[in-house]
Amino acid sequence: MLVKKMKEDKYKEAIQLSEYAFQYKVPLDEIEKRIERMKKNHILYGILEDDVLVAKLHLLPFEIHLGEQKWKMGGIAGVATYPEYRRKGYVKELLTHSLHVMKEEGYTVSMLHPFSIPFYRKYGWEVLSNRLKCTFTKSDLVMLPTDTNTGKIKRYRDVSDFTDLSTVYDQYASTFSGMLVRSKDWWEQITEGLHAAIYYEDIVPTGYLLYSIKDSKMEVEEFVALDKGARNGLWNFICQHDSMVNTLEIITNERDPLIYSLVNPNIKMEVSPYFMTRIVNVEAFIKQYKFNKSRESVKIKITDTFAPWNEQTFLIGEEKSSNHSEEMxxxxxxxxxxxxxxxxxxxxxxxxxxxxxKEQIEKLEDLIPIQQTYFYDFF
Structure with missing residues (x-):
């Protein structure tokens, strides 16, 4: 077998391979921190030639929200090969191996951030969600009505207690499919170097921002509001920076009511596909997934070249009779x-x-709940 689970003595080589493949440099004083994170959160699979790591894949054990359910998810990251070892099928070996590992270890779904969507589509991953990047000028920063009697903002340069952030995020994430379940370690990682502002209604946290300000530009990495009061309050907090910033960028989801509620919603908006997902084990997925209740059922034949255990015909819904001759x-x-x-x-x-x-499609429409996908994180 080409693919092997790498021991910790190969972690520094893995960092060097990532630096070369993704064209960045990890500062010397950051390398040990990276290695410690890998020890804690990463499972490293690689291919060696002459005991040198020439291709690798990181498997990260996560959970995601799928509505109110939480699912075990295998995150794929850091897939890389040195150029002189490309076109030998090493990435194919790594991805195929990771699918077998995830199935055996009970990961129902997998997610990744693609360098190329067509490339990962070949292996069964598909687009999960889009991101909306909104760009504002100083003149767009017009405040919205809000109740100043009960709502207030607390601003943090460094967050040490993530309880309030997590409380808001978990409620927000449960309204989407695909959002990451965040641990304390993950919160520490994603807030590093960022400011935080939390909106409180009386003493209850109902929204937050994660943002940075540099060179007269404010970048809001996360704008999370559970209701109108928090949304307007956070926006007004941003507007209070009008003497400091010339440009504002906000990353959010396509259905966020914020843009529509602005005095002038005619701003620059860029929508782009972001993360990808794939079902690792269809049989286990169907058993856990909450289909809509229906008196109908459908047969679905799945094609999955790289996870052949999924190449079956599955019955979905409440079986009314044994006669299901039609299948999709x-x-x-x-x-x-x-x-x-x-x-x-x-x-x-x-x-x-x-x-x-077409009548089978209509039955499937009734069975599949209407859900909105979104993903804020990166790995």
Whole structure:
């Protein structure tokens, strides 16, 4: 077997490979911290030639929110090969191996950030969510009405207690499919170097910002509000920086009500696909997934070249009779997309990604809950 689980003595080589492949440099005083994080959170798989690490993949054990449910998720990161060892099938070996490992260890789904969407689509991953980047000028910073009697903002340069941030985030994340379940260690990692502002309604946290300010530019990495009061209060806090900033950027989801509520919503907006997901084990996924209650059932034939255990026909819904002669066919990509909620069955059928009769598609529409996908994190 080419792929092996790497021991800690190869972690520094893994960092060097990432530096070369992704064209960045880890400061010398940061290397030990990176290695400690890898010891704690990463499982490193690699391919060696002459005892040199020439290709690698990091598997990160996570959980995600899928609505109110929490799912075990295998995060794929740091996939890299030195150029002189490319086109030998090493990445294919690493990804295929990781799928087998995740199935055996009970990971129902997997996610990754792609350097190339077409590349990872070949292996069964599909787009999970889009990101919306909004760019504002100073003239756009017009305050909104808010109740100043009960709402207040607390600003933090360095966050040491993540309880209030986590309380807001968990409620927000449970309204989406795909959001990461964040540990204290993860909070420490993602807030490093950022300011935080938390909005309180009386003493209850109902929203927060994670942001930075540099060279007259404010970048809001996370704008999370649970209601109108928090949304307007956080926006007004941003507007109070109008003497300090010329440009504001906010990363948020496409359905966030913030932009619509502004005095002038005519701003620069850029939507781009972000993370990808794939179902690792369809049978286990179907058992856990909360389909809508329906008196109908459908048969779905799945194609999954790199996880052959998924290449079956699955019955979804309450079986009314044993006569299910009609079935739909789709790839694991399509099944992942529609069950997470990135695309609806009708959309995928009209685009040619599902084959079958239209009446079967309508039954599937009834079975799949309407969900919004989103993902804020990066790994």
């Amino acid at each position: 066919e789709m790839t694991i990509n399509t099944f992942s997309s529609l069950t997470f909620g990135y695309k609806r069955p009708r959309e995928l059928y009209e685009a040619g990604f599902i084959t079958g009769k």
